[in-house]
Every structure is written in C-alpha cells, then in structure tokens.
Amino acid sequence: MDANASPAEVVTRRCQRRMADCGIRPTAQRMRIATLLLSEPQHLSAEQILASLRSSGARVSKATVYNTLNLFASHGLIRQLSVDGARAWFDSNVDAHYHFHDVASGALIDVPVPDVEFSRLPPPPPGTEVDGIDLVIRLRRKAS
Amino acid sequence: MDANASPAEVVTRRCQRRMADCGIRPTAQRMRIATLLLSEPQHLSAEQILASLRSSGARVSKATVYNTLNLFASHGLIRQLSVDGARAWFDSNVDAHYHFHDVASGALIDVPVPDVEFSRLPPPPPGTEVDGIDLVIRLRRKAS
C-alpha cells in the first residue's frame, strides 16, 4: 500500500484497475474520461464531458468521447440514463440506486436504495424476469 | 344520448369533446391523430403514427404529427415517455400508472398504480415537492 498517495493518484489507480479488469486498454483519452467521471458519483452528458476535457487542455474528439462512453457502459463501468428525451446522461454510480429529477433545473440527484421500499410489485409477465428498476421522482418547485 | 352509436362514433365524439375541453380546434389531421391514439391505451412513436395515418390514406406531414403530439401533451391529453434515449413514446393513458419495459422487444406494458405500493419514499429536497413518479420495471427474457 501507499499511504502517501494523493487523492488524484488514488483516482488514477482506481481507473486503471477498473479498466484493466474489463480488458480495456488505458489510453490517454480514456483515462481522462474515466478520471473525470469516476472521481465522484455524478451525471454528465457527452457534451459536458467534451467541454470539460477541452477546457482542461485535453485533445479529444467528440467521436472518441462517444466511443469511450459506450465502451464503458457496455462493460458496466458507467450507466446510461434516459430521463428526458433530449440527450443521454452518463451516471458514474453503477450501484443500484434511484433518482430525483428537478425538471426546472434539469438536476439529477441520487436516491439510495434503502430510501425506497416497495411493499408490493407486480409479477413480471410470463417468460420474463425483472432486470432492474428505473425510478425517477420528478420534482417541482414548491408553491408555498 | 344515442344508444345506437357505433364504437367508432363513440371514439370520434370522445375525441371531439376532449379537444373542445382544451380549446383545441378539431382539424382533420388532429382528429385522425387523436382517434388513433385515444381509441385505446397504447404507446406509439411519432414515426409509427405517421406511418399508420399514411397507410390508411390520410394526408399528414411529419411536422403536423409532431406539432399535434406536442400540443396534445401540453394539454395533458397524452403523455410523453422517455424509456430509451432513441425516441419519444407517446402514451394515450394519462392516468397515473407505471410501465414494464421489455428491453429485447422494446415493448411497453402498463402497470396499474395499485400493483405497486411504496412503503418508504425519500422526502423531496427543501423547496421542492414531488411532481410525479416515473417507474419503469425493465424485463429480460427468463433464462430457465
């Protein structure tokens, strides 16, 4: 172990390890995208990721951002969300969880699984089983 | 009352009434779109609606389909769903309800509210209140 590792180093190593576990070659662009997303749980669009990387001086193309996000998603490193039809959001929290969605601001907030409890759920149709539950609690500004 | 009204007539009148209630002018194209959607609860994409209307001989443009769907949605006559990022689905069932989503086939199946019961839900963040709950139970083909 390295008790002197900086937070940035820890994130870098975690990204390398997770990509290696999936057999994904850790190129410079992929590492930057992984570092950005996996440094903390967050929801980002492809455009936001591209802008963020470029403003920090990275040389990345839009195609590579999409390629990388799709690659990561296909390996379960991130998760693609469909909350509004306008664009995809990429969630770096792949543990089971739900979301608040503030429609006015577009903000997404994680809701931990233990905060939601189902006392009844319908049985899946014959020949199918439940693959997962997408729960979005839409929020509006309180009138009061 | 008219005890001899055919099912088609009943649908036509119900569409006229619902559009009138919203102050929407019942043009030929709008009536055809409303009749298609509101004849029974279903989930259709804009492209499906356009194709269906044209194959039944109607003269409608893509722009009018989108204009009309947005108009209907803004008046609460239909509801727009975001289940996959690929396209919008328009749900003619505007009563509160949830969905099964068979990812393999793309099929959407309604889940009535009484079939789901929450025994715990997180409190909405300060300054906000719950506007609605979108619940999608993802289905996969059973392995067994």
Added chain:
DNA sequence: TTCCTTGCAAAACTTTTGCATTAAA
C-alpha cells in the same frame, strides 16, 4: 507488422422551425 484507437468529417436520426399555402371560424 499487426491490431487497436483517434480525429475529422460526413452521415444518420429524431425533432423543430421558417414560410408560403390552405383551411377553419
């Protein structure tokens, strides 16, 4: 060398918009 990744531009797709024409009140 061989295979994979990147960047760029173009293409594909869904949805919106501008504007002249047409239909409804």
Added chain:
DNA sequence: TTTAATGCAAAAGTTTTGCAAGGAA
C-alpha cells in the same frame, strides 16, 4: 376576412460511422 393549421424543406441537435492517420504491442 381574419386567424390559425398544414406541408414542405431546411435547420438544429444528438449520436454513429467511414476512413485515413497515429500509437501501442
């Protein structure tokens, strides 16, 4: 007649793809 709706084509926005160039093994 006056206002609103329609159709068409073009535009806009997001995501994918083809391909030449670059980089890693």
